[in-house]
Amino acid sequence: MERMESMEPISAHYTTAYPEIQPDYGSTETTESQAKTSSPPIYDEELVHKTILVGDSGVGKTSLLVQFDQGKFIPGSFSATVGIGFTNKVVPVDNVKIKLQIWDTAGQERFRSVTHAYYRDAHALLLLYDITSKSSFDNIRAWLTEIHEYAQSDVVIMLLGNKADMSSGRAIRRDQGERLAREYSVPFMETSAKTGVNVQLAFTAVAKELKHRAVQHPNKPKFQIHEYIEAQREKSGCCSYF
Numbered sequence: 001m002e003r004m005e006s007m008e009p010i011s012a013h014y015t016t017a018y019p020e021i022q023p024d025y026g027s028t029e030t031t032e033s034q035a036k037t038s039s040p041p042i043y044d045e046e047l048v049h050k051t052i053l054v055g056d057s058g059v060g061k062t063s064l065l066v067q068f069d070q071g072k073f074i075p076g077s078f079s080a081t082v083g084i085g086f087t088n089k090v091v092p093v094d095n096v097k098i099k100l101q102i103w104d105t106a107g108q109e110r111f112r113s114v115t116h117a118y119y120r121d122a123h124a125l126l127l128l129y130d131i132t133s134k135s136s137f138d139n140i141r142a143w144l145t146e147i148h149e150y151a152q153s154d155v156v157i158m159l160l161g162n163k164a165d166m167s168s169g170r171a172i173r174r175d176q177g178e179r180l181a182r183e184y185s186v187p188f189m190e191t192s193a194k195t196g197v198n199v200q201l202a203f204t205a206v207a208k209e210l211k212h213r214a215v216q217h218p219n220k221p222k223f224q225i226h227e228y229i230e231a232q233r234e235k236s237g238c239c240s241y242f
């Protein structure tokens with residue numbers, strides 16, 4: 001297996017040095033005492049949620065992250081990601097700051113054993129396919145098998161059909177993405193790293209889910225990521241969920 005130290009940084013604003021962050025969602029003791037007093041749970045803004053972008057090479061993982069981080073799309077020749085690196089983003093949710101540490105992985109097969117090692121302590125995985133690439137969609141099942149093998153069972157998973165702006169080259173209908181997402185009970189939406197459609201929504205929905213998991217109050221209804229996405233879909237008329 002390749003050693004992480006030997007890998008090149010993905011870009012200037014990423015770093016390959018990975019400080020071992022062990023997020024703490026709050027001890028059981030705290031949750032129990034909060035339940036007894038019914039006091040509202042307090043979100044710890046120091047929490048860092050490890051979020052990983054995965055999917056075949058070329059589906060647009062780096063582009064999605066650049067669009068989310070910098071609000072821009074850099075067209076031109078495709079340069080495959082080497083290794084793995086992260087960028088930190090703070091997402092405001094309900095007046096608190098959710099810290100996402102977003103890892104961009106290399107989709108190429110030769111890096112697969114390296115990226116597996118990162119799944120173990122991931123809190124969220126954004127799994128991408130390219131709506132113009134049937135093979136990237138067909139490979140989603142294999143990705144989900146790997147995720148279930150290497151990631152924690154309670155990891156937040158979201159399926160994204162990227163390059164939604166390329167309607168003329170579409171190979172996968174939206175309802176095919178919806179059906180696959182329904183089969184695996186994961187939220188789904190189509191995104192475009194080029195136009196920015198649903199890019200903020202994808203990360204915000206994940207941040208909201210992670211926040212609610214961290215402060216889940218026994219007397220309060222569970223946050224429904226599907227309903228949240230549906231509400232947003234009504235506004236943008238663009239995405240689906242399950």
Ligand SMILES: Nc1nc2c(ncn2[C@@H]2O[C@H](COP(=O)(O)OP(=O)(O)OP(=O)(O)O)[C@@H](O)[C@H]2O)c(=O)[nH]1
Binds near residue numbers: 061062108165195
């Ligand atoms: N039209 C369009 N092109 C996109 C979109 N997202 C990415 N691309 C293009 O697709 C190509 C691959 O994008 P990347 O972001 O490098 O793909 P990746 O998934 O990070 O690839 P690996 O690093 O090899 O895993 C690039 O030429 C991008 O410009 C999109 O939403 N729309």
